[in-house]
Amino acid sequence: MIRGYAGKFLEVDLxxxxxxxxxxxxEVLGDYVGGRGLATxxxxxxxxxxxxxxxxxxxxxxxxxxxxxxxxxxxxxRICVSGKSPQSNGVVGSTVGGEFGVELKCAGYxxxxxxxxxxxxxxxxxxxxxxxxxxxxxxxxxxxxxxxxVLTRECRELLKARYPQxxxxxxxxxxxxxxxxxxxxxxxxxxxxxxxxxxxxxxxAVMGSKRLKAIAVKGTGPLPEVADMEGxxxxxxxxxxxxxxxxLWRRWGTGSAGYEVGAKTSxxxxxxxxxxxxxxxxxxxxxFENRVWIxxxxxxxxxxxxxxxxxxxxxxxxxxAITDNPDYELQAYLGTNLGIFTPxxxxxxxxxxxxxxxxxxxxxxxxxFAAELFQRGILTNKDLDGIELKWGDAEAFAVLAKKIAYxxxxxxxxxxxxxxxxxxxxxxxxxxxxxxAVQVKGVGVGAHGIRxxxxxPEIYSYACSVQCGDHTSTACMxxxxxxxELMMAFHDSGVYCYFNVFGLSRxxxxxxxxxxxxxxxxxxxWVAAKAMKIIQLQRAMLLLGGPDLKWNPEIHDxxxxxxxxxxxxxxxxxxxxxxxxxxxxxxxxxxLVGWDERGIPRSETLRRLGLDxxxxxxxxxx
Amino acid sequence: MGLASEKTPIWIARDFSKCSGCRRCEIVCSxxxxxxxxxxASRIRVFMLAPGIEFPHFCAQCEDYPCVQAxxxxxxxxxKETGAVIVDSSACIGCGKCIEACPGRIPHMHPxxxxxxxxxLCGGDPQCVKVCQEGLWNALRIVPRGNYSYKLxxxxxxxxxxxxxxxxxxxxxxxxx
Ligand code: SF4
Ligand code: SF4
Ligand code: SF4
Numbered sequence: 001m002i003r004g005y006a007g008k009f010l011e012v013d014l015x016x017x018x019x020x021x022x023x024x025x026x027e028v029l030g031d032y033v034g035g036r037g038l039a040t041x042x043x044x045x046x047x048x049x050x051x052x053x054x055x056x057x058x059x060x061x062x063x064x065x066x067x068x069x070x071x072x073x074x075x076x077x078r079i080c081v082s083g084k085s086p087q088s089n090g091v092v093g094s095t096v097g098g099e100f101g102v103e104l105k106c107a108g109y110x111x112x113x114x115x116x117x118x119x120x121x122x123x124x125x126x127x128x129x130x131x132x133x134x135x136x137x138x139x140x141x142x143x144x145x146x147x148x149x150v151l152t153r154e155c156r157e158l159l160k161a162r163y164p165q166x167x168x169x170x171x172x173x174x175x176x177x178x179x180x181x182x183x184x185x186x187x188x189x190x191x192x193x194x195x196x197x198x199x200x201x202x203x204x205a206v207m208g209s210k211r212l213k214a215i216a217v218k219g220t221g222p223l224p225e226v227a228d229m230e231g232x233x234x235x236x237x238x239x240x241x242x243x244x245x246x247x248l249w250r251r252w253g254t255g256s257a258g259y260e261v262g263a264k265t266s267x268x269x270x271x272x273x274x275x276x277x278x279x280x281x282x283x284x285x286x287x288f289e290n291r292v293w294i295x296x297x298x299x300x301x302x303x304x305x306x307x308x309x310x311x312x313x314x315x316x317x318x319x320x321a322i323t324d325n326p327d328y329e330l331q332a333y334l335g336t337n338l339g340i341f342t343p344x345x346x347x348x349x350x351x352x353x354x355x356x357x358x359x360x361x362x363x364x365x366x367x368x369f370a371a372e373l374f375q376r377g378i379l380t381n382k383d384l385d386g387i388e389l390k391w392g393d394a395e396a397f398a399v400l401a402k403k404i405a406y407x408x409x410x411x412x413x414x415x416x417x418x419x420x421x422x423x424x425x426x427x428x429x430x431x432x433x434x435x436x437a438v439q440v441k442g443v444g445v446g447a448h449g450i451r452x453x454x455x456x457p458e459i460y461s462y463a464c465s466v467q468c469g470d471h472t473s474t475a476c477m478x479x480x481x482x483x484x485e486l487m488m489a490f491h492d493s494g495v496y497c498y499f500n501v502f503g504l505s506r507x508x509x510x511x512x513x514x515x516x517x518x519x520x521x522x523x524x525x526w527v528a529a530k531a532m533k534i535i536q537l538q539r540a541m542l543l544l545g546g547p548d549l550k551w552n553p554e555i556h557d558x559x560x561x562x563x564x565x566x567x568x569x570x571x572x573x574x575x576x577x578x579x580x581x582x583x584x585x586x587x588x589x590x591x592l593v594g595w596d597e598r599g600i601p602r603s604e605t606l607r608r609l610g611l612d613x614x615x616x617x618x619x620x621x622x
Numbered sequence: 623m624g625l626a627s628e629k630t631p632i633w634i635a636r637d638f639s640k641c642s643g644c645r646r647c648e649i650v651c652s653x654x655x656x657x658x659x660x661x662x663a664s665r666i667r668v669f670m671l672a673p674g675i676e677f678p679h680f681c682a683q684c685e686d687y688p689c690v691q692a693x694x695x696x697x698x699x700x701x702k703e704t705g706a707v708i709v710d711s712s713a714c715i716g717c718g719k720c721i722e723a724c725p726g727r728i729p730h731m732h733p734x735x736x737x738x739x740x741x742x743l744c745g746g747d748p749q750c751v752k753v754c755q756e757g758l759w760n761a762l763r764i765v766p767r768g769n770y771s772y773k774l775x776x777x778x779x780x781x782x783x784x785x786x787x788x789x790x791x792x793x794x795x796x797x798x799x
Contacts (some may be wrong), residue, residue, distance in 0.1 A: 145798060168779055244756065302644065324674075
């Protein structure tokens with residue numbers, strides 16, 4: 001057996017309330033690694049032949065929580081959440097930090113596969129090989145902080161009662177949804193701790209559709225045997241030493257960018273991307289540090305960077321709001337994108353979003369979209385049930401976020417995500433509002449614009465990504481570039497925190513993989529063969545789509561219209577992206593990844609990779 | 623410098639409010655003593671009864687050592703060199719009397735073997751302190767052992783978590799634990 005794996009997966013069928021243990025061959029694990037890679041394989045094998053008819057929010061969808069071989073060993077523990085995405089209708093690998101993945105492996109499982117749909121709200125409780133589906137009616141409806149508090153207490157009591165004499169039981173690790181997930185809001189996240197979220201993909205809604213409020217796991221075993229423990233120890237130290245050297249990254253994390261990105265690279269969303277530049281010093285990281293931080297270092301399992309920070313609003317009308325200090329993405333999406341430029345209001349917005357169980361990026365995107373429609377008079381305050389949705393008004397945005405989470409009034413439309421809401425509102429108002437929807441194939445784009453070409457994404461990065469608007473997985477050339485989604489697929493499949501890789505040589509992750517699993521894997525082989533296979537599977541399922549939406553790459557492999565408008569302000573004023581250039585680059589990219597001129601994976605590409613059945617399924621698109 | 627005299631009794635000072643929750647201490651403690659990454663078999667365990675208030679829970683080396691006194695088979699003793707509680711695992715019958723006697727309910731059973739786990743200060747070279755210092759969190763620090771009331775630090779996870787929640791989040795903090 002390959003080292004580094006617990007060797008079995010837990011499958012829970014909520015419809016029949018039954019469990020079984022599932023195994024994957026060494027060949028499958030060797031090829032697909034874990035996390036995002038393995039998710040594509042499981043989803044294709046189990047649902048591929050009827051993919052277009054599977055409703056992501058119906059009981060046929062599978063919800064996957066997968067670790068990878070490096071989880072727990074590589075500093076910075078994470079877990080990968082996947083399934084058919086209710087945002088893109090394809091497959092998104094969405095990872096979240098915390099201890100869940102490590103705890104699950106200590107319980108003896110590499111992952112949990114959730115099938116079916118429960119009749120009543122429930123949660124899954126795992127203590128090593130003891131698994132139970134428990135009633136969750138008393139926690140259904142609770143917000144993030146209450147859910148965690150009640151479940152932590154309840155599960156510890158349960159452990160004490162069932163397994164006495166052990167000494168004090170440590171709390172289990174919990175993944176859960178808030179009200180937004182319960183109400184199947186397509187921008188709902190799967191959350192860990194209070195504020196950590198697997199946001200991209202909308203898997204909180206999938207969890208809600210299965211009436212699964214949470215999974216709590218306590219594992220008492222060791223992490224699996226590795227091939228070379230001395231090697232693993234040395235590599236852990238190497239990763240840590242590298243992280244310790246990066247003082248600003250450790251101190252400020254990506255939160256340093258809330259001011260920097262706007263001021264320096266002009267690629268930060270401001271008022272629904274109408275601008276990408278600001279020079280508002282009140283939004284500098286020093287202001288966050290001095291005004292709202294209560295903890296400078298906060299981290300997940302084994303992490304040397306501990307880039308998270310805890311923030312509390314100390315005074316004023318938002319007093320008492322708690323969240324982890326908004327990282328760059330949330331400073332942008334729940335700050336500048338809404339015209340909010342003070343740390344206190346930004347922290348308040350982030351805490352509201354956490355509590356509701358929404359994804360801050362996706363929800364910030366849709367709130368900005370709604371506000372622009374209000375600014376343009378397309379949505380009136382009557383449409384918004386009386387909310388004056390003015391830029392910078394945190395209270396108004398918070399009220400609307402609640403309406404989205406509970407699907408009240410206009411919230412019911414916005415709960416469908418930016419793209420679907422734009423279709424609906426366009427129809428309702430008889431105006432094309434798609435130009436204001438800053439999304440790609442149903443996924444709101446990450447907070448990194450491309451117009452200035454000074455930040456990281458290339459002009460085709462979102463357009464060609466198999467994860468659509470996800471800023472952590474973008475298309476770029478050459479394919480083995482460290483920012484390319486083929487490389488990113490390794491981090492998401494090994495399942496560990498990619499932030500601890502910055503500054504290291506690009507072979508470290510593969511050396512780590514070898515020390516853990518015993519398998520030699522070169523970067524070339526990963527990119528040309530294994531990642532390539534994962535990307536083709538993701539692409540195939542994305543294009544097959546369904547049942548409500550399908551994507552035509554000739555139309556939908558494109559940037560949001562906004563990126564073709566000239567920038568109105570800042571040092572890159574007037575700059576925009578030319579469509580012809582995007583098309584040209586896009587076709588170069590298609591060629592490199594083996595897609596035809598229409599963006600459909602070529603037969604020869606798929607057959608070379610041994611994906612003959614995928615080739616057959618794509619026949620109808622050609 | 624005399625060789626033997628280097629082992630002056632030490633104590634691990636703790637500032638829980640600085641703990642980042644990284645659990646690097648659990649990783650090295652279990653690697654050192656169990657040769658595996660094994661959080662539940664670590665002699666130092668990081669509790670998180672509410673997010674943001676992680677803290678390491680481990681032996682305070684009370685001056686009167688109630689655990690040692692409570693052991694019916696004399697499996698526990700005190701190291702003269704370090705002041706740490708030493709577990710004789712071959713003698714330990716896993717009765718849990720030491721857990722009951724400890725004001726902080728700190729000892730815990732090894733998850734797979736019938737032996738109690740208590741921090742032994744790694745024979746005078748605590749591994750957990752090294753990583754916590756290396757990461758500059760400084761939640762753990764080595765100080766010379768003196769004539770103090772170390773027992774004050776032997777508190778249950780609930781007690782520590784409640785106090786810490788108030789310290790970190792303000793009066794309101796307690797309701798999250
Ligand atoms: S190493 Fe230090 S900061 Fe990290 S969990 Fe342990 S005590 Fe806390
Ligand atoms: S803290 Fe507990 S285990 Fe340590 S010496 Fe005191 S009673 Fe014994
Ligand atoms: S001093 Fe040694 S035995 Fe005690 S907790 Fe630290 S690493 Fe573990």
